[in-house]
Amino acid sequence: MYKVYLVGFMGSGKSAVGRRLSYLLKMPYYDMDKELVKKEKRSIPEIFEQEGEAYFRKIETDFLQNFRNESCIISTGGGVAMNEENIRIMRKTGLVLYLDATFQDIWMRVKNDKNRPVVQNSTKEELEQLYKKRRRNYKKAAHITILTGNRHLRQVTEYAGYQVNRLKGE
Numbered sequence: 001m002y003k004v005y006l007v008g009f010m011g012s013g014k015s016a017v018g019r020r021l022s023y024l025l026k027m028p029y030y031d032m033d034k035e036l037v038k039k040e041k042r043s044i045p046e047i048f049e050q051e052g053e054a055y056f057r058k059i060e061t062d063f064l065q066n067f068r069n070e071s072c073i074i075s076t077g078g079g080v081a082m083n084e085e086n087i088r089i090m091r092k093t094g095l096v097l098y099l100d101a102t103f104q105d106i107w108m109r110v111k112n113d114k115n116r117p118v119v120q121n122s123t124k125e126e127l128e129q130l131y132k133k134r135r136r137n138y139k140k141a142a143h144i145t146i147l148t149g150n151r152h153l154r155q156v157t158e159y160a161g162y163q164v165n166r167l168k169g170e
Helices: 014-025 032-040 046-053 054-067 083-095 105-112 124-139 153-166
Strands: 005-006 029-031 074-076 092-100 144-147
Touching: 005 014, 005 083, 005 124, 005 153, 014 029, 014 074, 014 153, 029 032, 032 046, 032 054, 032 074, 046 054, 054 083, 083 092, 083 124, 092 124, 092 153, 105 124, 144 153
Parallel strands: 005 074, 005 092, 029 074, 092 144
Antiparallel strands: none
């Protein structure tokens, strides 16, 4: 079993790269947030509103510990790497790829997204501070950092696929 985890700030391209990488590597793809929504039978904003962030972070860890015993690609939630246990689980069970996008690129992608509670409840400046804080943990979690600036989705995906195959020895 070999999992590939995509980490990075919200809007860094984890879902888009994950879907394409799945096709390229012929491995199943799962979006962690979508899997949690399916399991909880409510949206992420509803989970945050009804249970709070601590509960959401707990179900993220439960997901990493218990999700499918198969080789697959998983795009993680933007805050998953803020938990040391999550980093340990991901590094132990697979390859962690950090998609490193600039804050300006991220801001352009997420500023109007109503499904991101953190965006809706933060100013641009607060979001940038969160971005800077989380980057340290993404780097700590990552086996490989992929800079996404000035690269097309295809280029990022092909490079990620190359790294996965290289480390698997193919």
